[in-house]
Amino acid sequence: DTYTVAEMAPKKAPPGGKKKDDDAAPAAAAAPAFDAYDMQPTKEVRKPDNQLKLTEKEMEEEVTKQLTANNPNAPRNIARFSMKEKQYKFEPMVDQLVMHYASDGYLLHKASDEAKRQLDLERMEAESMAEYEKLSKAPKVGGEDDGEPPDDSKQLRNQFNFSERAAQTVNNPMRDRISATEPPATNTFNTSCTQWEIYDAYMEDQQRIHLQKEMQKKAKIKEADKKPEDDKAPVKEKKPELMHGVTMTKAVKVMERMVNQNSYDDIAQDFKYWEDQSDQFREGEGTLLPLWKFYNERAKRRHVTAIAWNPEYLDLFAVGYGSFDFIKQMSGLICCYSLKNPSHPEYTFTTDSGVMCLDFHPQHSSLLAVGLYDGTVMVYDVRNKLNRPIRQCTVKNGKHTDPVWQVSWQEEDLSKSLNFFSVSSDGRVTLWTMSKSELVYQDVMELKLVSNATDRDPDDDTTLGSLAGGCCFDFNKTSDHLFVVGTEEGNIHKCSKAYNSQYLETYFGHHMAVYTVQWNHHHPKVFLSASADWTVKLWDHTMAKAVMSFDLNNAVGDVAWSPSSVTTFAAVTSDGKVHVYDLFENKHEPMCEQKIVRKAKLTKISFNPKHPIILVGDDRGCVTSLKLSPNLRKGTAEIERLDHIMEVALKGDMPE
Secondary structure, three states: OOEEEEEEEOOOOOOOOOOOOOOOOHHHHOOOOOOHHHOEEEEEEEOOOOOOOOOHHHHHOOOOOOOOOOOOOOOOOOEEEEOOOOEEEEOOOOOOOOOOOOOOOOOOOOOOHHHHHHHHHHHHHHHHHHHHHHHHHOOOHHHOOOOOOOOOOOOOOOOOOOOOOOOOOOOOOOOOOOOOOOOOOOOOOOOOOOHHHHHHHHHHHHHHHHHHHHHHHHHHHHHHHHOOHHHOOOOOOOOOOOOOOHHHHHHHHHHHHHHHHHHOHHHHHHHHHOOOHHHHHOOOOOOEEEEEEEEOHHHOOOEEEEEEEOOOOOOEEEEEEEOOOOOOOOOEEEEEEEOOEOOOOOEEEEEOOOEEEEEEOOOOOOEEEEEEOOOOEEEEEOOOOOOOOOEEOOOOOOOOOOOEEEEEEOOOOOOOOOEEEEEEOOOEEEEEEEOOOOEEEEEEEEOEOOOOOOOOOOOOOOOOOOEOOEEEEEEOOOOOOEEEEEEOOOOEEEEEOOEOOOOOEEEOOOOOOEEEEEEOOOOOOEEEEEEOOOEEEEEEOOOOOOOEEEEOOOOEEEEEEOOOOOOEEEEEEOOOEEEEEEOOOOOOOOOEEEEOOOOOOEEEEEEOOOOOEEEEEEOOOEEEEEEEOHHHHOOOOOHHHHHHHHHHHHHHHOOO
C-alpha cells in the first residue's frame, strides 16, 4: 500500500523581518536564507508498482476483522492414547498462551506481607541507630572518662539470628590395663581315620539309638501298667465297618473296572479287534497304534527307568521311576499298572532313592526285585499293603557303592532258594540269596578293566586294581551259567558263573557306554547290544566281531527282542521315535520308524510276552502302550531264518 516519506523543507523568513547583525561580513550575506532548525516535514506519497487499484466505492467499503486470543501457530491435531477407551483421541484443549518475554525481578509490592515485614525491619533499625547516636552524644556525668565504651549489645540487632555457645571439659587421661595368664596345657594327638573305624563308629551310634528307643518303649509300658484298672475306659465292641470292609473294597474295585471299561471302550475294542488293513497293500512296512497312556501325578518330573511285565498276569506290569540326570536326584517310585485300569496304579511303593531297575520272579510272580541309585537292592511282595520291602541290603551285607543298573532273577535250583543277580557301576556282579531274615550276597564277578583288544591281560599295570563300570547284563536263555555284561567303556564281556577269574571273551565294537544287552529268546548264540554311540549291534557270541550294525542317527535308550519272532526287535531313541526291525523282511532299514512323543525322550521299551503290545517310557513319567500292525508280527521262531541272515551278512563283510 502507500507509504509516506517525510522531508524537511526550508522555513520562509517572516515578512518584514530584520537582520540580527547588520554589520555582518559580506560572506554571511551570501549564505542561504534558512536554518537547519527551522525545517518543517513535508509529506510525499509514493505507491508501489504492483499496488492493487481500488475504486472510490471499494475504498469506502468497511471490512470488519475480529481479533481473537487464539495462537495461529498452536497445533490443532494433537492425538493422545486414551487408556480408558483403549484408542487414540484428539486433544480438545490446546494451550494458546505465548510468552514473548519473561524476566525474574526482585521488586516487591508495598501492599504485600513480605514488603511490610521489610519496612518494619528498616524502621526498627533506624530507631535503634537514632537512639544509639543520642546516647553517644549525651554529656558524661562528672566530666571524667571511665575509659569503657558504652554497652551497645542490646541496641545492635543480629540480622542472622545466630548464637554460639562453647564449653570445654577436662578429658581424663587414657590408661592401659594389661593382665597376663598362664597358657592352657596342650598336648599333641595323632590318629588315622580309616574306613573300618568310620564303620565301627557308625554302627556304635546306630546301636546306641536302638537301645534308647527300646528303653523309651519299656518306660512307656511300665507307666501304662502303673495306671489303675478303674481308670481304663470299658472296651467297646467294634462293629464291622461297611464302608471300609473287605466286601466293600471288592465291590468298589468291580465298579471301578466297569467304569474304566466304559470310559476306554474304544481303546479296548482297538486292542482286541483292530488290524491295519493298509498292511495288505504295502510290503516291508508297518505301523504302531497308540492305545492307553499310563500316567501318575506322583511320577511328575521323573524318568521312566525300568519296565517289567508280570510272568503270570499278562496284563500287569511294573514301572520304576527315578532320574538319569545325576545332578537332580530325587526319591523313587514303583507303580504296578494293569491294562484293565489305565487311570490309576494297582499298587504303589516309594523308595528313598531313585529306582533304576526292576524284575519279577518267573515262578513267584508277586516278588519284585528292585535296584536303586544309591546302590541298594531290595525285594518287594506286591501282595503286601505295607509300603516297605520284605528284604533289603545294607552297608553291613554288601551294598553296592554305585547305582544298580540291572537286576535279574534266576530259576529255582534244587535247594529251592530264591536268588537274583545285580550289576553296578562299582564293577561288581553280585548274587543275592534270600535267607529267612536278610539278603546274603556273593560276588560272582569283578569286572576288570580291559583297555583294548590286543592287551587283555588283567595283571597289567594299567588295569591293576581298577574295575570297569557295569551298565547292563543278561543271562543266556538255554545256558544259565553264561551271561554277557556291557560296560561304561563300550566293551562287552562274556562271563560264566562257574569261572569268575577272568572273561571268557571280550567284544570290542562300541565306542561309548553300552546301555542294554539282551539274548535272543529263541536263538542260543545271538544277542543284541545298544549303546550311547547311536548304534545297535547284532552279535554271535562265538565270534569276536559284530555280525550286523544299525545306526539309528540318535542316542539309543533301549532295545528289546520280540518274544514271538526270532528276527524282530525294537529300539527307542532320544528324539521320541520307535524303530522296529524285521531282519527277515529288511536287513538295512526299519519296517517302522514312528514318532511317539513330541517334546520328550524315550528311555525304555518292553514287549508283552503274549499280546502284540509294546510299552515305551519317556523322561516325563509317561508310559505309552502301542499295538503292532500285522506286518510287524509276521516273524516266526525258526532259528534257520536268523542263521541264514547272519551267514549272508558275514559273507558280505569278508574281503574279496
